[in-house]
Amino acid sequence: MNVEVWLSPSAVAPSERGHAELAVVIDVLRATTVAATALAAGARSITACLSVEEAFKMKAEATGDNPPLLCGERDCNPIDGFDYGNSPSEYSPAGVGDRDLIMTTTNGTRAINEASNCDGMLLASFTNLSAVAQRIVDSMSSDGLLRIVCAGTNGAVTGEDALLAGALLAVCHKKLSDTARFYDGPLNLVNDSAVIALAAWQHCISHDKVTDGETLATRLSLTQGGKNMVAAGYGSDLVDCGSIDVFDVVPTRQSTDPARFTV
Numbered sequence: 589m590n591v592e593v594w595l596s597p598s599a600v601a602p603s604e605r606g607h608a609e610l611a612v613v614i615d616v617l618r619a620t621t622v623a624a625t626a627l628a629a630g631a632r633s634i635t636a637c638l639s640v641e642e643a644f645k646m647k648a649e650a651t652g653d654n655p656p657l658l659c660g661e662r663d664c665n666p667i668d669g670f671d672y673g674n675s676p677s678e679y680s681p682a683g684v685g686d687r688d689l690i691m692t693t694t695n696g697t698r699a700i701n702e703a704s705n706c707d708g709m710l711l712a713s714f715t716n717l718s719a720v721a722q723r724i725v726d727s728m729s730s731d732g733l734l735r736i737v738c739a740g741t742n743g744a745v746t747g748e749d750a751l752l753a754g755a756l757l758a759v760c761h762k763k764l765s766d767t768a769r770f771y772d773g774p775l776n777l778v779n780d781s782a783v784i785a786l787a788a789w790q791h792c793i794s795h796d797k798v799t800d801g802e803t804l805a806t807r808l809s810l811t812q813g814g815k816n817m818v819a820a821g822y823g824s825d826l827v828d829c830g831s832i833d834v835f836d837v838v839p840t841r842q843s844t845d846p847a848r849f850t851v
């Protein structure tokens with residue numbers, strides 16, 4: 589399969605904006621980690637939207653007994669009138685089980701919107717890394733284009749998303765090949781952003797000795813997104829966002845509604 593990485597939606601050449609068979613959107617800190625956590629907690633669906641006003645409008649127009657819950661952040665903090673902020677620990681079965689969620693965040697929901705030129709879309713985090721990789725290898729055609737879209741922060745590339753993009757490449761390779769060598773294996777890296785992401789993850793493992801959620805949380809604290817979280821008072825979220833393979837859910841875009849994700 590061919591694989592292209594966007595290190596941020598702003599770091600993309602016009603030639604890299606064509607149609608993809610599958611897009612995988614990454615916002616480790618914290619939108620796509622929240623998406624996996626909420627669906628694993630039993631939420632029925634998550635609908636991404638770009639603005640606070642749109643979220644309130646969608647809720648007002650919803651029909652049915654249980655109105656959707658509003659989730660997300662601005663400047664990292666919960667939004668006035670919303671039900672939940674952007675910390676994964678807020679999302680429990682008691683709170684979101686069997687509920688529809690409407691989510692708007694600064695970078696994650698924007699990245700979902702920017703990545704929309706594709707047949708299918710998944711949301712990835714470290715918490716569902718292996719499940720997403722398995723879905724990729726099960727669903728991609730051998731000559732199709734997989735696009736991994738990192739949300740970054742306000743247009744800038746951020747390390748936490750690049751690391752997960754590289755980890756996804758490494759896990760997909762391992763599932764498809766017995767050889768340790770990557771570059772003549774089953775994944776064809778079609779842009780240098782993919783090569784850079786893979787190198788960042790390999791360096792993280794070999795040099796920084798990241799082996800588990802604890803060491804990954806420490807590594808995330810050194811990224812720009814991690815520093816932002818700590819500065820905003822959400823440093824404890826790095827542990828939840830750095831937890832590897834704790835969920836097997838894969839938030840998957842619905843063909844009938846291109847902003848709605850279910851398992």
Ligand SMILES: O=C(O)[C@H](CS(=O)(=O)O)OP(=O)(O)O
Binds near residue numbers: 615619661694695
């Ligand atoms: O609060 C968050 O989780 C971040 C804030 S930002 O990236 O520093 O703007 O939002 P997200 O859209 O989840 O990256």
